[in-house]
Amino acid sequence: MIHLAQTTVLAAEESGDGGLELLLPATPELIAGIIAFALVFFFIRLWAMPAINASLENRQKAIGGQMEEAEKAKADAEKLRSEYEAQLAEAQAEKNRIIDAARGEADTVKADLVAKAEAQAAEILDKARADAAAEKSRVMADAQREVANLTVDLAEKVVGSSLDRQTQLGLVEQYIAELER
Amino acid sequence: MSDRTDGYAAAAYALASAEGELDRVEQELFAVGQSVESSPELRDALTNPSLPFDRKEGIVRDVVGAQASRVTVNLVSMFVAQGRGGDLPEIASALAEQRAASAGRAVAEVRSAVPLDEATIARLTAALERKTGRPVEIKAIVDPSVLGGIVTRVGDTVIDGSVARRLRSLRQTLQTR
Numbered sequence: 444m445i446h447l448a449q450t451t452v453l454a455a456e457e458s459g460d461g462g463l464e465l466l467l468p469a470t471p472e473l474i475a476g477i478i479a480f481a482l483v484f485f486f487i488r489l490w491a492m493p494a495i496n497a498s499l500e501n502r503q504k505a506i507g508g509q510m511e512e513a514e515k516a517k518a519d520a521e522k523l524r525s526e527y528e529a530q531l532a533e534a535q536a537e538k539n540r541i542i543d544a545a546r547g548e549a550d551t552v553k554a555d556l557v558a559k560a561e562a563q564a565a566e567i568l569d570k571a572r573a574d575a576a577a578e579k580s581r582v583m584a585d586a587q588r589e590v591a592n593l594t595v596d597l598a599e600k601v602v603g604s605s606l607d608r609q610t611q612l613g614l615v616e617q618y619i620a621e622l623e624r
Numbered sequence: 625m626s627d628r629t630d631g632y633a634a635a636a637y638a639l640a641s642a643e644g645e646l647d648r649v650e651q652e653l654f655a656v657g658q659s660v661e662s663s664p665e666l667r668d669a670l671t672n673p674s675l676p677f678d679r680k681e682g683i684v685r686d687v688v689g690a691q692a693s694r695v696t697v698n699l700v701s702m703f704v705a706q707g708r709g710g711d712l713p714e715i716a717s718a719l720a721e722q723r724a725a726s727a728g729r730a731v732a733e734v735r736s737a738v739p740l741d742e743a744t745i746a747r748l749t750a751a752l753e754r755k756t757g758r759p760v761e762i763k764a765i766v767d768p769s770v771l772g773g774i775v776t777r778v779g780d781t782v783i784d785g786s787v788a789r790r791l792r793s794l795r796q797t798l799q800t801r
Contacts (some may be wrong), residue, residue: 587798587799587801590798591799592795598794602787603771606771606772608738611737612738614772615736615744615774617773618774618785619744619748622752623747623751
């Protein structure tokens with residue numbers, strides 16, 4: 444590299460021009476370059492820039508649309524979220540309501556069962572009392588019948604053996620007398 | 625009385641009338657009926673289906689007696705052969721009633737614990753005739769189950785003046801009091 448710089452300096456010294464001439468192109472070359480640059484700039488400005496601008500604009504619009512969509516999606520999501528939360532709250536309320544209703548129903552069923560059981564118990568008790576009373580009456584009636592039978596059986600035996608002929612004739616006489624009356 | 629009993633009695637009535645022995649047959653049949661009624665063993669023997677008829681006929685002859693009318697023996701044998709030996713008391717009563725009815729009289733079945741003498745029967749007859757308003761023929765039956773007093777049945781009417789009835793009444797009163 445040092446070697447190359449030394450060579451360039453030597454060449455400049457040899458041509459006799461200043462250093463600036465080494466850096467600047469030749470004038471025609473410069474003019475041609477300016478014209479070429481102008482042409483290129485002109486064509487770029489004429490065709491490329493609108494296309495680029497349109498593309499950029501489209502891109503910007505697309506991004507804007509996407510942003511809007513994103514906003515919209517976000518809003519939708521927010522809406523959905525709020526709806527979901529509302530539904531959740533409603534479901535929670537429904538759940539609480541169902542639990543309360545079930546509790547109430549369970550209480551009612553329990554109360555019914557208790558009432559029925561109490562009624563059945565009372566009925567069984569009443570029936571047992573009635574049965575006991577009926578059984579007592581029956582036993583009393585049986586005993587009374589038995590006593591009556593024993594008494595009359597004994598009376599029959601006593602009467603059968605104690606009625607002599609005279610008494611028998613007296614009974615017959617009494618019968619006829621009542622018939623004749 | 626059932627139709628069947630009346631039918632048998634009517635047959636006996638017709639047969640005894642045809643033979644001219646209605647009074648005798650009626651009395652003998654009544655006596656047989658009383659024997660059957662007062663003796664459950666006799667009733668069982670006459671109604672026992674496994675007892676051969678020859679045996680039953682022998683029993684009938686013993687019960688009716690050697691002096692009985694041939695018509696009575698034949699009638700009783702026929703009733704027993706027909707399986708109606710147990711119905712002899714009812715048939716005899718029906719025959720007595722039919723005979724009395726044909727003569728315009730009523731039959732009074734009088735049950736007493738002791739036998740009644742003629743004078744008592746005559747007074748009873750007079751009393752019953754005054755009560756029923758028609759001639760009465762008394763069939764006197766000695767029935768120890770009466771215990772004392774008299775039970776009279778005229779047709780469907782029963783006049784019960786027995787000690788047994790008073791005891792029954794007492795039993796009923798004691799049972800229901």
